[in-house]
Amino acid sequence: MIAQPPRHRLYVDAPLAAGLDVRLDGAQAHYLRDVMRLGPGAAVALFNGRDGEWLATLDTLGKAGAQAVAQTLLRPQGDEDGPWLLFAPLKKEATDYLVEKAVELGCGALLPVMTRRTQSQKVRTDRLRAQVIGAAEQCERLTLPAVFEPRPLAKVLEDWPAERRLFVLAERRDALPAARAFAGARALKAALLVGPEGGLDDKDLDALLALPSSTPVGLGPRILRAETAAAAALAVWQAVAGDWETR
Amino acid sequence: MIAQPPRHRLYVDAPLAAGLDVRLDGAQAHYLRDVMRLGPGAAVALFNGRDGEWLATLDTLGKAGAQAVAQTLLRPQGDEDGPWLLFAPLKKEATDYLVEKAVELGCGALLPVMTRRTQSQKVRTDRLRAQVIGAAEQCERLTLPAVFEPRPLAKVLEDWPAERRLFVLAERRDALPAARAFAGARALKAALLVGPEGGLDDKDLDALLALPSSTPVGLGPRILRAETAAAAALAVWQAVAGDWETR
Structure with a gap:
């Protein structure tokens, strides 16, 4: 359990569930590594519009992309049926x-x-x-x-x-x-x-x-x-x- | 009486009342003459935040400024007491x-x-x-x-x-x-x-x-x-x- 959700929040297209590996693209990897100065082990929040918001930890961070592992559900998916x-x-x-x-x-x-x-x-x-x-x-x-x-x-x-x-x-x-x-x-x-x-x-x-x-x-x-x-x-x-x- | 208010609407600092000459500054004169291609005799709407909106006709239009004459009250001044x-x-x-x-x-x-x-x-x-x-x-x-x-x-x-x-x-x-x-x-x-x-x-x-x-x-x-x-x-x-x- 964590008290505070991570500061960095990214949209991914991939499915999200506990233990799943998630690929982040080159732009996201650049942002996390070069702008936000995060390294392997750092926490990020991921959402895909279907499976809720997940706490994930960064695994590898390279030029071409990064890899994260989804850990815990932070917020379940809800409806957002705006006009x-x-x-x-x-x-x-x-x-x-x-x-x-x-x-x-x-x-x-x-x-x-x-x-x-x-x-x-x-x-x-x-x-x-x-x-x-x-x-x-x-x-x-x-x-x-x-x-x-x-x-x-x-x-x-x-x-x-x-x-x-x-x-x-x-x-x-x-x-x-x-x-x-x-x-x-x-x-x-x-x-x-x-x-x-x-x-x-x-x-x-x-x-x-x-x-x-x-x-x-x-x-x-x-x-x-x-x-x-x-x-x-x-x-x-x-x-x-x-x-x-x-x- | 005019059916339609003029398309061009300018803020002025000067008092507005029937027959008063109103000075427009260089930027306003440039806008009316070079951008909107208006000449002497053209109609504009003027307001100053105090005296309502006035139909005015352009008199002279030069580089340094322009002169208009206020003619008819188009809309009386009202309150606009927003937050x-x-x-x-x-x-x-x-x-x-x-x-x-x-x-x-x-x-x-x-x-x-x-x-x-x-x-x-x-x-x-x-x-x-x-x-x-x-x-x-x-x-x-x-x-x-x-x-x-x-x-x-x-x-x-x-x-x-x-x-x-x-x-x-x-x-x-x-x-x-x-x-x-x-x-x-x-x-x-x-x-x-x-x-x-x-x-x-x-x-x-x-x-x-x-x-x-x-x-x-x-x-x-x-x-x-x-x-x-x-x-x-x-x-x-x-x-x-x-x-x-x-x-």
Whole structure:
């Protein structure tokens, strides 16, 4: 038994269970050895999004990678069924910010959506996924939100799962204030959609609101940047309908 | 009467009233002329944080500055009495982000506080103020949050106004969930305090919580970066106790 979990926390893809050898890649080995100055025998925490968080001890540490042995379960795997976040890809820095904050705020999945006004047509989902892992390591999540390939809005709407409520963050007179909209959806599967910089095109907004399971939601009287709207909506969701109440 | 407010919105220090000449500085003149390609006669919106938002027409546009004439009141000045945000200065980018989001989310004043673990000792309040203005121009605020000079935490606590409730965003077992804490404070003057990266030192936290008007508040089970915590707390405040309900 240990009193304190280890300071260093890494995501791995491999299965985790007592006694299992786990391979760490070259970047992780570099971080542990050259940045954190750890050597064989040092303790790290490992998680893979499926088997909980494990105390592991470093075995070998080389240039090409490292080896660790899983020892004790630190935290069992739990659900983290936060809302999906649908977003129109933004400029690089704004997207980076949006992804990082979405992971910290317990987002369940990230879905890049191509809207009429989407500024950036190129979305590198491998890059998004690397950011998701980095943010999850930092914020003590045990799960990784899924990262979907970018899809045109029309296609997303066509295939929308009827049982999932889609909250469209929109500046409209008939939009429900966020706290009221979300509190009424506590038990539902949910998704939040933020538009591109400059807001959703009217045609896109009409198509979104024509979906039987969509609701327009307002985030107050000021104009929020898209990445601010995403973080703000997720925070309000967690506070009134999500997992902030349980602590 | 005009149907649509002008697209370009600038903060000025000068008084605003019908017929008054208003001087714009060199940077503003450059933006309007060289970036936005506006010429004499074009319409802009001006606000100064005191006299509401005014439709103005450009008169002269030169290298050293420009001149506009205020014409019609577009929006009367209102109150925007959002919570103060006390924050430990962070690394440059994180502070930039924190300030921008705080303005968008209706923060009433920005107070840099030197805590035991504050990483950056240098705070350029002139830079903070320029960022506040840029963010306010973008997000359609009519007010500017005040920017205070940095002060040591002990000094801030010594002079704390008893009538203002201080919500300390802290990872503690006895912290109230944010939505519950804020909903109970709807009518109160409030302030939110976020600690430095790595969290508040125990001594600082004890000093904060010894204040009769302070309350520890929790932001859920994940570890939020300081700038995420600031944006998240302000969003939840506005959603449950602030001005998002009124729209």
